Amino acid sequence: MKIFQQTDARHFPRQRLKADLLVAGGGLSGLCAALAAARDGLEVVLVQDRPVLGGNASSEVRLWANGATSHMGNNNRWAREGGIMGEILEENLWRNKEGNPVMFDLVLLDLARSQPGLTLLLNTALFEVVTAGERITGACGFNPINETFYDIEALQFCDATGDGVLGYLAGAEYREGAEEQAELGEKMAPGDSFGYKLGHSIYFYTKQTSGPVNFVPPSFALQDITAIPRYKRLTSTLNGCDLWWLEWGGRLDTVHESETIKWELWKIVWGVWNYIKNSGDFPEADNMTIEWVGAIPGKRESRRFMGDHLLCQQDIIEQRDHYDAVGYGGWSIDLHPADGVYSTHDGCRQFHSKGTYTIPFRSLYSRSLSNLFLTGRLISASHVAFGSARVMCTCGLLGEVVGRAAALCHQQQISPRQLAEPARIGDLQQHLQATGCFIPRQRLNNPAGQARVTTSSEYALSHLEANGSWLALSERMALLLPVKAGERLPVIGLTLRSRILQTLTVSLLASERPGNFTPEHTLASQTLQVSGEQRLPVDFNMVSERDQYLFLAFGAQPDVEIALTDTALPGLMTVFNSLNARVAKHTRQIADGDYGVDEFDFWLPRRRPHQVMPALTFDPPLRCYAAEHLLNGHLRPEQHTNAWVPADDDRAPTVTWRWDDPPVVQTLTLIFDNDFDNAMETVQMGHDSAVTPHCVNRYRLWLNGALIVEVNDNHHSVREHRLVHPEPAHEIKLEILASAGALPALYSLNLR
Structure with missing residues (x-):
């Protein structure tokens, strides 16, 4: 029994905390920032004003997280976010393929609670910020559940609150609403009838x-x-x-x-x-x-803070590659009328770029305060550009960027602006890729040093055996076919059938920009005569000028059927000139006004288990999965498959890396395939399987003849293994014991 006598006043307790980095906001961007910084050795305090993590993706709101994949409804192939955001999506798929929002809460809370170096404060709202000149030195929070005040000192700060609580209280420059068209030349800038802010x-x-x-x-x-x-x-x-x-x-x-x-x-x-x-x-x-x-x-939208670069419409539509590109987006520029449900306008105005666009580091820190990082919904972007960059998986990806950047700034004792300098930004770009993040049109330099790599076998694309099923060509269909610079396209054999004589056009299409999957050019075309069941050759007699994906495209001819195969291969895909009503109104992007956007066809895959692949032969075979891909620093399909795949009759696939001058290593990071095209929406939709079929789910990793790890039930594309002590690596060997059902694929071994 405790009895407390009357007093003049009482005060709630205060708790003092010190950290290298304070992250404000526990949505996906804040969580990814906190996890990244803690994994890179910082002491991190993550402050969240809600009882769960995830923000709009949590069980409190229940919006599915999505990003550059755009529900697989645009031309951004293999564009799912990597790194920690990808890890979250893959872990949720493994535990929660049904899309239960309460289970997604659990995935996020488990990640935060199990991370060394991360202190999580839930139900805690920040209400005061302490500054000294252009630096933030501390922040105060209050938790009404445990009636405790928190005084938090930190060296660096990350605002991921969505509304910019830290930046607002600290006096940083910000904007609300939409820029006028004349300021940035953005033709999508809305007028007063449409309104200047999302609801x-x-x-x-x-x-x-x-x-x-x-x-x-x-x-x-x-x-x-x-x-x-x-x-x-x-x-x-x-x-x-x-x-x-x-x-x-x-x-x-x-x-x-x-x-x-x-x-x-x-x-x-x-x-x-x-x-x-x-x-x-x-x-x-x-x-x-x-x-x-x-x-x-x-x-959706409130404050947007000013950095050293203001992301704008042209950055997105023109797919500008910034020198300090550290992240990317791919959702459409998606603007909604300010009056929302009461508006006579359509519910949204969406225009896509022809591929992914990059986001510069200069948009991810405040130009007003020297130690404030920006991520999530409040990055330095115009209202129009924000219409694309605001979606949650893009926000999560940018969260990891600022978490890794904070660690580099701490190690080098520099400011974010100094890290953004051309001579320094490469450190961040390389570190992000080494830990599994993808940056379009960039590569990781020497992922395995000066290694020589040998494999037990290599899959050669010679034939895709027919399975007895057929697909009517009722809509335009294309096979994405990877070819190397200087490589002659083989003669391709098709198996077709038609009850009566029909003509079928087969074309070779290409994208103008390297890495895009929007075919703008017809390189060659042939007309086939199809009657009955026939095997017909297609020979375009073409040598590719660069590494690229070509579209082997079949015209719409519903009276002609093509034979299908059961073989599924990573980095190969069948797409259709079709419509995904979630993100578009037509099979072609059509601009109904002068909005400064492109018109082009959408070529979309079907979701698993409804994907199809035509039964084809290739003479000579294509080398799509060469062992040397493991050293090229490209960590997913982009301008080629960039993967190694063993032969289909190899029952014990192995990869061995050897060095004449052994590097000293402490961290070994494997990049496997887990279908980077799969959108993996977090809640509500549900998914066919808990792991995608090419993922390596059982393996052994050896260093200098000693087994360092055996992994069972892997379901991640990025697997990091840290040694207790650094050690020279003379030889590293990977034994693949099993995949999730199809041929396994590996992109890289990254050493640090």
């Missing part, structure tokens, strides 16, 4: 029950459903993120008026549900009930 959304989940469920709407529910111009799009089957367009608040202060916005969104949600349940237009909804409604809105 919030609240999602809800429904479920079927065994009997009728009555619904009585609250007094604040929207009464007139016709106030929503797009109300006729509503169906009883819409659920969760499908209702992203139930949005509002873009004309308000999206920080200080968030509660007002939330109540209006609740009004909309309950009005929509009342309409579905009680209008009589949806009799199938009689046995449905609402299972969950968001208690907080998913916020």
